[in-house]
Amino acid sequence: MPQLNRRFRAAALTVATGLTLAGLSVTGSGATAAPAAGGEPVSTPVPISTPDGVVSAYLLNAKHANPGQTRLVERAVAKAGGVVVQTWPQIGVVVAHSDRAAFRADVQAYAGNALESVGATRTVPVTEGTPAGVQAPWGPGKGQVRKSQSSPQHDDTETTLAAADPREAxxxxxxxxxxxxxxxxxxxxxxxxxxxxxxxxxxxxxxxxxxxxxxxxxxxxxxxxxxxxxxxxxxxxxxxxxxxxxxxxxxxxxxxxxxxxxxxxxxxxxxxxxxxxxxxxxxxxxxxxxxxxxxxxxxxxxxxxxxxxxxxxxxxxxxxxxxxxxxxxxxxxxxxxxxxxxxxxxxxxxxxxxxxxxxxxxxxxxxxxxxxxxxxxxxxxxxxxxxxxxxxxxxxxxxxxxxxxxxxxxxxxxxxxxxxxxxxxxxxxxxxxxxxxxxxxxxxxxxxxxxxxxxxxxxxxxxxxxxxxxxxxxxxxxxxxxxxxxxxxxxxxxxxxxxxxxxxxxxxx
Structure with a gap:
């Protein structure tokens, strides 16, 4: 049996490894990190390099999860030379791609107090491509209409006992x-x-x-x-x-x-x-x-x-x-x-x-x-x-x-x-x-x-x-x-x- 795959948390699973980016170097970041609690030592730094000309992926968190601040973050992404890939206004989160080394620092400067944090999401370049243009903020529709939580239990929850499936034992x-x-x-x-x-x-x-x-x-x-x-x-x-x-x-x-x-x-x-x-x-x-x-x-x-x-x-x-x-x-x-x-x-x-x-x-x-x-x-x-x-x-x-x-x-x-x-x-x-x-x-x-x-x-x-x-x-x-x-x-x-x-x-x- 192959060794346990820790990422997927299962054995008997083999997946390809990702690309390797050697020689990580410190780059600017506009993200705000929390200090170590209770006088604990800081964790070992792992700076993520985002060189010019290489498309990197980012997550940006608006200060407040509302459409207005999320739009301000979107605009800052564009000014900083990035592309908005996906916006989740429900939670004030924007996914962006950029090939600018200074993207993190620049987007923080442009967004100002509207941005709570920004960070690169991987240590390797984006491989799946950048979708063209931003998807419109999530609107009302089928997906947001939940079924009633107070409806009576349906009859189909009752089980008619059948013969055991062949490998159930x-x-x-x-x-x-x-x-x-x-x-x-x-x-x-x-x-x-x-x-x-x-x-x-x-x-x-x-x-x-x-x-x-x-x-x-x-x-x-x-x-x-x-x-x-x-x-x-x-x-x-x-x-x-x-x-x-x-x-x-x-x-x-x-x-x-x-x-x-x-x-x-x-x-x-x-x-x-x-x-x-x-x-x-x-x-x-x-x-x-x-x-x-x-x-x-x-x-x-x-x-x-x-x-x-x-x-x-x-x-x-x-x-x-x-x-x-x-x-x-x-x-x-x-x-x-x-x-x-x-x-x-x-x-x-x-x-x-x-x-x-x-x-x-x-x-x-x-x-x-x-x-x-x-x-x-x-x-x-x-x-x-x-x-x-x-x-x-x-x-x-x-x-x-x-x-x-x-x-x-x-x-x-x-x-x-x-x-x-x-x-x-x-x-x-x-x-x-x-x-x-x-x-x-x-x-x-x-x-x-x-x-x-x-x-x-x-x-x-x-x-x-x-x-x-x-x-x-x-x-x-x-x-x-x-x-x-x-x-x-x-x-x-x-x-x-x-x-x-x-x-x-x-x-x-």
């Missing part, structure tokens, strides 16, 4: 989280939509095709601008999203496997480019799209490239993190609840001083970095996001568990734990099935349970759902692990399991 993970018992109550509602922010979903896989919400699927890897072309959201170089989707919602249809929520719909929100990178502007597009299109849940089995940890005392990283934070917060306000993989680096996320980040930036020349508490893995450590650690079956052949050796952990960071080692799910090759391991595989179990929860409690808010998910998890003491860091905490809340093992049955009971 192999899904120990579903038994561990009691999804098989939850299905005796409901398989989920067709009203519920899960946005799979990932590498795309196989459109004709027999276990997935009937449950794909084609109308709300989108490709966000086109410079962070929504591409609604009919095939844009299809997988191209990775089956990661297809595997994730199978765990969430493979149909109960007498074929293959069964997902956690086999009757809900899934929208393919492609945030991964063909080189395997998820840049900040892609994630921003994905979260805003999910909120604007009335989705109920998103799954996020990745970290945002090119930094495994975004440090608030570094100007470029601060601006990118702020843009993603705004997108997550806005979509949550629209009623979307988010699940995310904790990561595969065996780190204690509660103590950033206990390890070095040796793989960032991953699209260029990595720098061994000292971190501080202002450095966060995004989106999983952003407020309101459910952070999921990975479990393996131990002892073998039982439904007992221990923390997967690769899984990140952290007291007060991990919310719940779910199966993530050797998970059977759908793959693109031959419309078949395969095993993958990673916190990537743990997170979709949580997304599926949140979808079941929303099916039976359509009026619950994201905050209510997260609180219930945590409270309903089955308490689990630290136990044994192959992990390097010792487990700390109590049987009801610890660094390995968080509040406990995910429980699908309680979510629908």
């Amino acid at each position: 192999e899904q120990w993970d579903m038994q561990m989280i009691k999804a098989d018992q939850a299905h005796q109550i409901t398989d989920g509602s067709r009203d519920v939509v899960v946005g799979v922010l990932d590498s795309g979903i196989d459109p004709d896989h027999p276990d997935l095709a009937a449950n794909i919400d084609v109308a709300d699927s989108v490709n966000c890897s086109n410079a962070g601008r929504p591409d609604t072309s009919p095939t844009g959201w299809y997988p191209t170089t990775s089956d990661h999203g297809t595997h994730v989707a199978g765990t969430i919602g493979a149909a109960r249809n007498g074929v293959g496997i069964v997902g956690v929520a086999p009757n809900v719909r899934m929208a393919s929100v492609k945030v991964v480019n063909d080189d395997g990178f998820i840049y900040p502007e892609y994630a921003v597009c994905g979260f805003v799209w999910a909120g604007a299109h009335g989705m109920d849940v998103t799954n996020n089995s990745y970290y945002v490239d090119p930094f495994e940890f975004y440090c608030e005392d570094q100007p470029d990283q601060y601006a990118a993190k702020e843009a993603v934070r705004r997108a997550v917060a806005w979509s949550t306000d629209q009623g979307v609840v988010h699940a995310a993989a904790a990561g595969n680096s065996s780190h204690d996320l509660a103590d950033k001083s206990s390890f070095l980040d040796e793989g960032s930036p991953d699209d260029g020349t990595p720098v061994t970095r000292t971190l501080n508490s202002g450095c966060q893995d995004i989106p999983t450590e952003l407020p309101g996001v459910v952070t999921v650690s990975s479990l393996e079956r131990f002892p073998a052949g039982t439904l007992e568990s221990r923390l997967s050796g690769f899984s990140n952990r952290g007291l007060g960071v991990i919310d719940v734990a779910a199966p993530g080692s050797r998970i059977l799910s759908t793959i693109v090759n031959g419309n078949g099935y395969g095993l993958k391991s990673g916190t990537s595989m743990a997170s979709p179990h949580v997304a599926g349970v949140l979808a079941l929860m929303k099916s039976v409690h359509p009026d619950w808010t994201p905050a209510q759902m997260v609180a219930k998910l945590r409270a309903q998890a089955d308490d689990h003491a630290c136990g044994t692990s192959t992990a390097g860091d010792p487990c700390v905490g109590t049987a009801t809340d610890n660094s390995y399991y968080g509040e406990g093992v995910l429980d699908a049955l309680d979510a629908v009971s």
